[in-house]
Amino acid sequence: MQNALKIISGTAHLPLAKKISQYCGVGLTQCDVSRFSDGEVRVQINQNIRGSDLFIIQPTNPPAENLVELLIMVDAARRASAKRITAVIPYYGYARQDRKDQPRVSITAKLVANLITQAGADRVITMDLHASQLQGFFDIPHDHLYGSKIFLDYFRTKQVQNLVSVSADVGSIKIARAFAKELQIPLAIIDKRRIEANKSEVLNIIGDVKDRNVVIRDDIVDTAGTIVQGAEALRKHGAQEIYVCVTHGVLSGEALERIENSPITEVVITDTIQRDMNELPSKFTEVSTADMFGEAIRRIWHEESVSKLFD
16 A cells, blocks of 8 residues: 555664554554674564555664664665655654764764664654754754653643742753743753763752742753752752653663652653663653654654644
């Protein structure tokens, strides 16, 4: 069938791919992702995709093999004559290296965009990029989804009183301000200085958080050093319950231990990165992005507006 909707998945997040395909009302197209004895990645699509509208679901969080899998799947689909290939990347790895801020460093966000394009992707879907301008790194159509809608639904249901939206740093002001506007609550900003990669120092809290419940809104939590320092500073300034909602829970190094021993009340993350929630502390809550990705896929397949999702 020409222009039939097809969805395949790599190994980075098969559970999310299954949920997305269920939302779209199609089964996952059979695709074998295996390894040669030396570890080299091999991909074979086991069903006919000629002339189809193909969506490949694969976040590119570490290890780097996740990115390699995506590139090989795109290449295999192109050689199998798919009509349109869309790379659905719930978490776009290597996005934090988005500029030359020091001598002799790579801009990996652009490098990865070039690799995906050259492999043969016709379109890309991502969620909450580390910086919105990264959309311009792609020379193909790019749909950028926003996780705030999912978090807004969660907090409206939770009905936390006396709440303040807090930006984790100056770079997150836009996302925190939009969050504050939708919930009709005040905005505060954590003023920090980054000492080096994965290390920062909180200098001040801009805004009134005394005797208020706060929610820190950010796109990513990695080592959790910044989030925990911010939470400790908010507590010193009189904040009561401290909630954190971040789209991408990378949670590397000592992140879990830091969060467990911090004044944070609850951390709400999405399922853009696969992890076993039973292995996380009880402070963590996971909300699903499957319906949003599924609706975006359905709209693209039918040539409908994706931006209407956020009206």
